[in-house]
Amino acid sequence: MPNSGKIGRLSVSVNSFVCSKLGTNEMVIDYRRLPISWVSCKGWARQQLIELSTIFFPASCVACGQDIFKDQSQDNRQTGNDIPLCETCRFEVTDLSPRCGCCGLPRPSDISCSLCRKIAQQLGEEKILWQQIFVLGSYQNRLRESVLAGKRPAGEGLVEALSDLLIEQHPAIRDLKLDAVIPVPMYWRKRWKRGTNSANTMARKIASRLGVPYRCDIKQKILARPQKSVSAKMRPANASAKFSGVGRQLAGKRVLVVDDVATTGATLSAITRCLLEINATVVYAAVLARTDEAIGSEDNR
Numbered sequence: 001m002p003n004s005g006k007i008g009r010l011s012v013s014v015n016s017f018v019c020s021k022l023g024t025n026e027m028v029i030d031y032r033r034l035p036i037s038w039v040s041c042k043g044w045a046r047q048q049l050i051e052l053s054t055i056f057f058p059a060s061c062v063a064c065g066q067d068i069f070k071d072q073s074q075d076n077r078q079t080g081n082d083i084p085l086c087e088t089c090r091f092e093v094t095d096l097s098p099r100c101g102c103c104g105l106p107r108p109s110d111i112s113c114s115l116c117r118k119i120a121q122q123l124g125e126e127k128i129l130w131q132q133i134f135v136l137g138s139y140q141n142r143l144r145e146s147v148l149a150g151k152r153p154a155g156e157g158l159v160e161a162l163s164d165l166l167i168e169q170h171p172a173i174r175d176l177k178l179d180a181v182i183p184v185p186m187y188w189r190k191r192w193k194r195g196t197n198s199a200n201t202m203a204r205k206i207a208s209r210l211g212v213p214y215r216c217d218i219k220q221k222i223l224a225r226p227q228k229s230v231s232a233k234m235r236p237a238n239a240s241a242k243f244s245g246v247g248r249q250l251a252g253k254r255v256l257v258v259d260d261v262a263t264t265g266a267t268l269s270a271i272t273r274c275l276l277e278i279n280a281t282v283v284y285a286a287v288l289a290r291t292d293e294a295i296g297s298e299d300n301r
């Protein structure tokens with residue numbers, strides 16, 4: 001892990017204890033981090049121990065806190081793997097089943113996808129607007145747990161590790177000739193309450209891995225009604241009403257939009273539309289997890 005990651009995790013751990021965040025000029029008082037029950041206290045304490053162990057013992061897994069090499073023999077320890085996940089955790093969050101590059105849903109690799117058209121209709125578009133989507137895995141089991149853990153400030157190291165894994169699983173991302181990586185934005189009040197934004201952490205990590213600029217050219221204007229409270233017909237309009245493009249610096253650029261979870265895909269589609277309206281040449285999407293029952297499901301982020 002680069003030193004900046006350790007410093008980030010250290011600041012996150014300190015943040016949880018003294019309710020402040022180092023390394024930025026913002027002061028975050030995150031009351032949601034305070035333990036309110038024994039169960040949440042245990043989970044909170046466990047996460048702190050994992051975070052602290054990864055700081056003092058850099059070879060610790062960011063997901064379980066155990067020795068990264070615990071599953072390997074002494075002879076195989078110098079493999080050059082710089083993703084701080086042990087083999088067990090890597091195996092449990094990895095999903096190598098073939099997916100459609102357009103809608104991101106599972107399908108046998110040798111037949112064309114029959115769901116793309118349905119997804120586009122559900123999104124209120126003639127076709128899916130992003131050029132291609134890269135998915136780490138299905139939003140279930142261990143990957144779902146990891147993504148949910150990543151929504152807490154102490155989970156930023158885990159989100160970074162999963163972002164690395166996403167690039168490792170899809171080396172084609174390196175060949176996209178990207179000009180910018182941008183996160184799905186989060187309304188400032190929600191981010192303040194949460195203390196972190198997984199999409200932001202992902203975008204910074206992926207941009208730094210690829211050597212591509214990180215940008216925030218899409219802003220969330222309003223805290224729109226939750227998608228699940230809106231009828232399926234109104235969801236695309238509800239999603240796109242939230243976002244607006246800032247400036248025209250992305251005109252003629254190749255852009256990768258990243259988010260931690262895609263359920264219906266309405267948010268990604270709304271941002272892609274936004275980027276195309278400010279004349280981005282091509283938009284790609286990348287997510288850690290995709291809800292495989294996207295047809296007819298609700299956006300429960």
Ligand SMILES: [Zn+2]
Nearest residue numbers: 061064086089
């Ligand atoms: Zn592990």
Ligand SMILES: [Zn+2]
Nearest residue numbers: 100103113116
């Ligand atoms: Zn498809």
